[in-house]
Amino acid sequence: AQTVTQSQPEMSVQEAETVTLSCTYDTSESDYYLFWYKQPPSRQMILVIRQEAYKQQNATENRFSVNFQKAAKSFSLKISDSQLGDAAMYFCAYRSDGYDMRFGAGTRLTVKP
Amino acid sequence: KAGVTQTPRYLIKTRGQQVTLSCSPISGHRSVSWYQQTPGQGLQFLFEYFSETQRNKGNFPGRFSGRQFSNSRSEMNVSTLELGDSALYLCASSLHLVAEVNPHYEQYFGPGTRLTVT
Numbered sequence: 001a002q003t004v005t006q007s008q009p010e011m012s013v014q015e016a017e018t019v020t021l022s023c024t025y026d027t028s029e030s031d032y033y034l035f036w037y038k039q040p041p042s043r044q045m046i047l048v049i050r051q052e053a054y055k056q057q058n059a060t061e062n063r064f065s066v067n068f069q070k071a072a073k074s075f076s077l078k079i080s081d082s083q084l085g086d087a088a089m090y091f092c093a094y095r096s097d098g099y100d101m102r103f104g105a106g107t108r109l110t111v112k113p
Numbered sequence: 114k115a116g117v118t119q120t121p122r123y124l125i126k127t128r129g130q131q132v133t134l135s136c137s138p139i140s141g142h143r144s145v146s147w148y149q150q151t152p153g154q155g156l157q158f159l160f161e162y163f164s165e166t167q168r169n170k171g172n173f174p175g176r177f178s179g180r181q182f183s184n185s186r187s188e189m190n191v192s193t194l195e196l197g198d199s200a201l202y203l204c205a206s207s208l209h210l211v212a213e214v215n216p217h218y219e220q221y222f223g224p225g226t227r228l229t230v231t
Contacts, residue, residue: 033218045203045222091156095218100169101146101205103156 002027004094006104013082014112020067021077021107023092029053032096034068036077039106040088048090051075079109087111115140117206117223125229131192134226138185138206144168145187146220147179150201159202162187194230201225 003026013019025034036048051059051068059066063083067076079086092104118137126132138145146169147159158171162181179189185206191198205220 037222042224043201044224045205047219047221050219100158100161100171101218101220102158103148105155 002029002032002094002096002099002102004092004102004104006090006092006107008107009105010108010110012110012112013079013086015084016081018078018080019082019109021079021090021092021109023075023077023104025073025075025092025094025102027073027094027096029096032094034066034075035093035095035101036064036066036075037091037093037103038086038088039091040085045091049077082111084111084113117204117221119202119204119223119226121226122224123227123229125231126194127231128194128196130194131190132194132228133188133190134202134204134228136187136189136204136206136223138187138204139221142206142208142221143185144207145181145185146205146207147187147189148203148205149173150203150225151199156203159189191228196230199228199230201227 005024032053034051038046038048049059049061049064051066058068063080065078089106089108091106093101095101120135144163146161149157160179161169165181176192181187203225204223207220
């Protein structure tokens with residue numbers, strides 16, 4: 001069964017510094033997609049970044065980047081130059097053909113001014 | 114392009130009642146998924162519809178049902194409400210189910226419906 005684990009319920013970071021959120025997953029599939037979603041206090045879930053499993057290159061979107069380790073089934077999110085607006089719940093998610101999207105339990109990120 | 118809309122945004126119901134939630138996907142999107150979000154259980158998948166057919170179903174009792182209309186709008190229904198059904202219900206739309214057409218499986222979420230059962 002595909003499962004996603006986020007071992008950090010809460011994280012905090014100082015404004016302008018860098019923080020890394022961890023995510024591991026379990027799957028027997030070779031082809032799949034991984035995502036990080038952000039859910040600010042307003043509750044609208046927003047896609048932050050995605051990674052295709054067949055791509056070895058780590059995805060990057062502005063200040064957001066991932067460290068994708070396929071063999072280790074690890075998919076961490078790095079936020080550089082953290083801003084107050086980055087404060088939110090962050091969910092790691094997994095999807096493969098024929099299966100629904102699986103989400104981790106989430107990590108609540110606090111950004112300190 | 115308008116985003117995913119969900120109605121109503123807030124709902125208060127009494128145990129034993131039933132409720133219907135509505136979701137309008139982004140124009141052109143043919144797939145709609147529903148999730149239940151609670152502090153204790155996190156985000157749990159309810160069901161997914163594509164072209165009016167349920168393609169995937171999560172591990173929820175039969176009191177939870179849904180459907181999709183020909184215009185891709187979707188509704189979910191919960192009958193005989195229980196206190197534990199209090200949650201934020203999220204709807205997400207995507208272009209397609211198949212990776213070849215929707216290569217990223219990208220889902221766009223609505224703002225959710227906050228259901229409180231008393």
